[in-house]
Amino acid sequence: MSTIGFVGLGNMGGPMAGNLVEAGHEVKVFDLVPDLVAGVAGAAGQPSAGACAEGVDFFISMLPAGRHVEGLYLGADGVLEHCGPQTLLVDCSTIDPVTSRKVAAAAQEKGLSMLDAPVSGGTAGAQGGSLTFIVGGTSEALGKARPLLDVMGSNIFHAGDNGAGQVAKICNNMLLAILMAGTAEALALGVNSGLDPSVLSEIMKQSSGGNWALNVYNPYPGVMENAPASRDYAGGFLVDLMTKDLGLAMETADASQSSVPLGALAKNLYRVHQQLHDAGRLDFSSIQWLFKPDLKP
Ligand code: NAD
Numbered sequence: 001m002s003t004i005g006f007v008g009l010g011n012m013g014g015p016m017a018g019n020l021v022e023a024g025h026e027v028k029v030f031d032l033v034p035d036l037v038a039g040v041a042g043a044a045g046q047p048s049a050g051a052c053a054e055g056v057d058f059f060i061s062m063l064p065a066g067r068h069v070e071g072l073y074l075g076a077d078g079v080l081e082h083c084g085p086q087t088l089l090v091d092c093s094t095i096d097p098v099t100s101r102k103v104a105a106a107a108q109e110k111g112l113s114m115l116d117a118p119v120s121g122g123t124a125g126a127q128g129g130s131l132t133f134i135v136g137g138t139s140e141a142l143g144k145a146r147p148l149l150d151v152m153g154s155n156i157f158h159a160g161d162n163g164a165g166q167v168a169k170i171c172n173n174m175l176l177a178i179l180m181a182g183t184a185e186a187l188a189l190g191v192n193s194g195l196d197p198s199v200l201s202e203i204m205k206q207s208s209g210g211n212w213a214l215n216v217y218n219p220y221p222g223v224m225e226n227a228p229a230s231r232d233y234a235g236g237f238l239v240d241l242m243t244k245d246l247g248l249a250m251e252t253a254d255a256s257q258s259s260v261p262l263g264a265l266a267k268n269l270y271r272v273h274q275q276l277h278d279a280g281r282l283d284f285s286s287i288q289w290l291f292k293p294d295l296k297p
Pocket of ligand 1: 036
């Protein structure tokens with residue numbers, strides 16, 4: 001069993017840390033919100049992130065954005081000042097690859113290995129220990145971290161060197177945003193032209209327009225019983241997070257001089273939807289409202 005420091009105990013990090021405790025690891029936890037620290041049963045709450053990093057085999061972070069990750073590791077009294085040489089650092093936050101590489105390089109200068117390991121699978125995956133980890137870093141570091149990632153997830157992909165996990169995650173989410181918006185647009189066109197959304201969905205699913213949204217996450221209310229669309233778009237993957245990830249895609253495109261016209265359009269569609277419909281806390285499939293405003297209650 002390992003000793004683990006875990007910082008960032010929000011919707012994702014809290015249950016991930018809880019699964020590590022349940023698997024028998026000795027887990028030290030910290031969050032800026034004291035109630036979240038107390039909420040991880042069986043873990044040892046710490047007064048600071050630095051205290052979490054002292055003497056552990058692994059240090060894991062799950063924070064909102066790049067500025068939080070940079071502050072945590074490189075800021076005044078940052079985690080890198082507290083880790084011993086044995087500690088492997090694993091950042092599971094979804095952040096920009098530039099910050100991810102910068103923090104990993106600073107860790108390396110101190111002789112520490114670091115992985116970026118953003119996740120897919122949402123809060124249900126975090127609770128059920130069935131996340132997908134998309135990892136950047138060395139094979140050796142991933143080999144060491146694998147037993148822990150296996151506790152929190154069921155799929156582990158090695159995307160490449162440091163930052164590659166973030167790039168792969170960002171590419172995937174940009175594609176997801178585009179195909180969800182396209183699916184919502186096609187469904188609205190069909191319904192406005194007299195078709196039943198369930199019938200149209202079944203036809204497109206079996207035809208060349210078939211995609212993940214139609215298969216498991218239909219954006220039109222009532223078509224798929226277990227999809228967020230059929231529970232007023234509650235839960236799932238928030239519009240706020242999708243717009244954040246699309247912003248990361250735009251930054252990554254700039255940094256690599258890539259043209260991403262469809263990603264840019266998707267980002268603007270999600271931004272309009274977020275503001276026009278006050279939809280930030282709704283599931284991202286609620287983009288359906290932009291194409292079919294009469295669905296909005
Ligand atoms: P969250 O806002 O619920 O949790 C983040 C936590 O980090 C908060 O509790 C906050 O207090 C804490 N925090 C911030 N700065 C800190 C610091 N310096 N020290 C200690 N604690 C600090 O966010 P979340 O939904 O858990 O998401 C975390 C990351 O996972 C994000 O990067 C997000 O994009 C990614 N992600 C989320 C989902 C999802 O469905 N929620 C899915 C995949 C990936």
